[in-house]
Amino acid sequence: MKRLFVLLAGVLTVVASVTVGAGQADAGPLQQLNTNGNTFGTFGDHSLCRGAITYRIDSVAKKRGLVKVTATSHGFLGEGAGWKKNPRCRVLFKTEIHSGRGLFLEKWTTGSFGPRAGEKKVWDVLTGSGPGYIGITTYAVNSPVRIPQSPAGPAFFMIVP
Numbered sequence: 001m002k003r004l005f006v007l008l009a010g011v012l013t014v015v016a017s018v019t020v021g022a023g024q025a026d027a028g029p030l031q032q033l034n035t036n037g038n039t040f041g042t043f044g045d046h047s048l049c050r051g052a053i054t055y056r057i058d059s060v061a062k063k064r065g066l067v068k069v070t071a072t073s074h075g076f077l078g079e080g081a082g083w084k085k086n087p088r089c090r091v092l093f094k095t096e097i098h099s100g101r102g103l104f105l106e107k108w109t110t111g112s113f114g115p116r117a118g119e120k121k122v123w124d125v126l127t128g129s130g131p132g133y134i135g136i137t138t139y140a141v142n143s144p145v146r147i148p149q150s151p152a153g154p155a156f157f158m159i160v161p
Helices: 002-019 080-085
Strands: 031-034 039-043 050-059 066-077 089-099 104-113 120-126 130-140 155-160
Touching: 039 089, 039 130, 050 089, 050 130, 050 155, 066 089, 066 104, 066 130, 066 155, 089 120, 104 120
Parallel strands: none
Antiparallel strands: 031 155, 039 050, 050 066, 066 120, 089 104, 089 130, 130 155
């Protein structure tokens, strides 16, 4: 009997934690675990352009199951006359999404950054509510073969409202 009571108490606790605030989805930071950092170096599409990007994951106001990814540049550099003519470095982001509901998706997004720090690229990712994972990898935009630039980009484990 005591085991049954403990089991029922556990089930009720889980149900209550899932349903409390079920109609709310506030914008802001998510409960998350980042396993390998959130700032990574990358390179782009021309003139040996390269730079570092910091990633942030937030929930989207009044939209359940949606996550906003923000990539903020620390400033990009390039070499030679090509960079002086066009000081913009284009990068291709691949976002992998795994959700607790068994959903697996990839979303491709292009960003463009210049020498000024603080430039941002923001995109929304549909994850579904509940536990989830987002991994981000960068690629050069015009590369004939898509080879990831970092073997392990940022990885975020989170609970999405």
